[in-house]
Amino acid sequence: MNAPTATQHLLPEINQREVPAALIEALKARFGEQCSTAQAVREQHGRDESSFEVPPPAAVVFAETTADVADVLRLASQYETPVIPFGAGSSLEGHLLAVQGGISLDVSRMNQVLSINAEDLTVTVQPGITRKQLNEEIKSTGLFFPIDPGADASIGGMTATRASGTNAVRYGTMRENVLALEVVTASGDVIRTGTRAKKSSAGYDLTRLMVGSEGTLGVITEITVRLYPLPEAVSAAICSFPSIEAAVRTTIQTIQLGVPIARVELIDHNTVRMVNAYAKLGLREEPLLLMEFHGSPTSVKEQAETVQEIASEFGGNAFEWASTPEERTRLWTARHNAYFAAVQSRPGCKAISTDTCVPISRLADCLLDSVAETDASGIPYFLVGHVGDGNFHFGYLINPEDPKERETAEALNHKLVTRALELEGTCTGEHGVGLHKMGFLVDETGAGAVDMMRTIKRALDPKNILNPGKIFAL
DSSP states (O other): OOOOOGGGTSOOOOOOOOOOHHHHHHHHHHHGGGEEOOHHHHHHTTOOSSSOOOOOOSEEEEOOSHHHHHHHHHHHHHHTOOEEEESSSOOSSSTTOOTTOOEEEEOTTOOOEEEEEGGGTEEEEOTTOBHHHHHHHHGGGTEEOOOOOSSOOBHHHHHHHTOOOTTHHHHOOHHHHEEEEEEEOTTSOEEEEEOSSSOOOSSSOHHHHHTTOTTSSOEEEEEEEEOEEOOSEEEEEEEEOSSHHHHHHHHHHHHHTTOOOSEEEEEOHHHHHHHHHHHTOOOOSSOEEEEEEEEOHHHHHHHHHHHHHHHHHTTOEEEEEEOSHHHHHHHHHHHHTHHHHHHHHSTTOEEEEEEEEOOGGGHHHHHHHHHHHHHHHTOOEEEEEEGGGTEEEEEEEEOTTOHHHHHHHHHHHHHHHHHHHHTTOBSOSSSOOTTTTHHHHHHHHOHHHHHHHHHHHHHHOTTOOBSTTSSSOO
């Protein structure tokens, strides 16, 4: 397949609908100071962590209750005006951008824990609570919520994008951990999907339909998720390798042997260098695996010894332990700040971040070829991966004023995703489709499947007001 030009990968046509003045007046009458048309507020809600530049929404409404969300959607439906849900603003694929204009619906004030059912290992929360806030609220129960996408994302946004992250290899993704939802439809009706029961055979699985729908089918206002007991023992370790291939082969063998490792993250030598400079660490500037083991003291010791033995077979060295909470936190904070470390390494740059996921047996093939292409391009980049489940991320650091650099980065992204699809993987393991992966969705699922998605979208949102212009074009 020929590499595309940059323009083929930029935004779909921006076709902003005019927002009626009568709608703005109605929103201000209903919400008062909760509705803002201030330029600074609109601009804050008109950008995310992607590299796209789009005009901001016409207004921002700060919802505080489900009734607020329902009233916004009833008014938007009446005036046929788009509504874009907004949580923490940490999206990487343009999910939050008002490509067709409209109203940004900020649910960050809906950030309460509604009920904790420790005996059943569940908790029900509002969408604006972040993962760190949630774990702080429930820490006295001896339980925790394990999904960790890196950013302190909101639980609503994580549900909408079907997020996963560093713990997914052991605890799964949001798909496996969301039990029930409260959702406001495009017409302003409030529905509930699922229950706190661990399983159900009752009707269509509307919960799974909403998880990963990226705000295009409804606005999530309550989420019930699974919790897990805090492990008795936790230990983290880092191990450096002579090559990326050696680190990947270690990961593959660890997973194939059934070692129940909780986290295994790959950081390439470029990113280690960036993280060292940003976080003042002294890590060896070689490809490394950052690992974490959960369980009883005995099982953690056994897991770690097994992995250390595997690593040594592939040239792993400098195996270092971080058993204290402070040391583990220091290492994982550095990992989670890799994006910011990378951006800071090239002042003024923009990061075109992308992710793919492939079957674990094909990970080395996909990753090594992609690294070789990116090295040959001359574009600075960072590379991190939740390699335990075959997921990895490239961030291409481009000069936003240089169209050739953007074109090169987008061509690299195209080759990477095409390779992942050829290896029976997916165009996005956890970031979601948003704007950036729309063209690849047809390649992955086929035109018939995308047409079925369109049919569902039209049935649930006939006026196309829920985050329009995302996932696919109508």
